[in-house]
Amino acid sequence: MAPKTPPDEVAAAYNVWADVYDTQANATRDLDARTLQGQDPSLFQGDVLEIGCGTGKNTEWLAPRARGLLALDGSAEMLKRARERPGVERVQFLQHDLREPWPARNASHDTLTCNLVLEHIEDLAFVFSEASRVLRRGGFFFVCELHPFRQLQGKQAHFVNPETGSIQNVRSYLHDVSDYLKAALDAGLVLVRAQDCRDDGAPRTAAPRLLAMLWQKS
Structure with missing residues (x-):
């Protein structure tokens, strides 16, 4: 029997965050949305x-553009x-633990x-393997994540808990750029382009906030 995945503490944190996710100031959330919407609509x-x-x-934003759209998340709230x-x-919409087969x-x-998700998943190889499995040949996998440089500065997903008023960090894992490259290569995906995304007006010397990558299944 395969080992059972432990309870998802990330989903539990996002259940609490849900009430204020769209209203609390969040530069990472906002830059991610702009980055996705800046991609080729095709x-x-x-x-x-x-x-x-x-x-x-x-x-x-995706719904009116897609022929069909399946949206997964581990948090019911x-x-x-x-x-x-x-x-x-x-x-x-389906509730699903993304660490299990999709x-x-x-x-x-x-x-x-996949936007602002992989910070919370330890096993990148599983995610890229599943992505390759469900993609049609020639299909694309767009990833936008908290930049590893920001993680090395101690940054991670967090929010003000509306129940306690205190800062709550969400369980995160550090992934180097090379970790993404290896996981994708092993899954048979080819890098099309990568983008370091900085806050609007940030100097060139500032650490990028996000890393965006587009992969294609050959």
């Missing part, structure tokens, strides 16, 4: 799988808010998006 015209959709900040967004009536058939999607 990437999102087919069957799209969004892993880690959260409150639907990106789902709402985040999904509750995502379902309330305008224009998402055709989106299929509820999608082999070669069933043209594009995958």
Whole structure:
């Protein structure tokens, strides 16, 4: 029998965060949305799988552009808010632990998006393997994550807990750029482009906030 995945403390934290996720100041959240929306729109015209959709900040933008959209998240409370967004009536939302095999058939999607998720998943190899499995040949995997340089400065996902008023950190794992490259290469994905994303007006010497990468299944 395969070992059971331990309870997801990340999902539990996001259940608490859900009430204030869209209203508390969050430069990382906002830059991620701008980065996704700055991609070539043709990437999102087919069957799209969004892993880690959260409150639907990106789902709402993807929904009218995609032929079909499946959105997964481990947090029931985040999904509750995502379902309330305008224009998402055709989106299929599912609660799912992303560390377990994804509820999608082999070669069933043209594009995958993964935004501000992999910081919370230790096993990158599993994620990239699943991405390769569900992608059609020639399909794309778009990843936008907290930059490893920021992580090395001690930054991680956090929020003001609305119940206690204190800062709550969310369980995170440090992934070097080389970790992403190896996981993707082992899964048969080819890097199309990479982008270091800084805050608007930040000097060139500032550590990038986000790392965005686009991979293709050969």
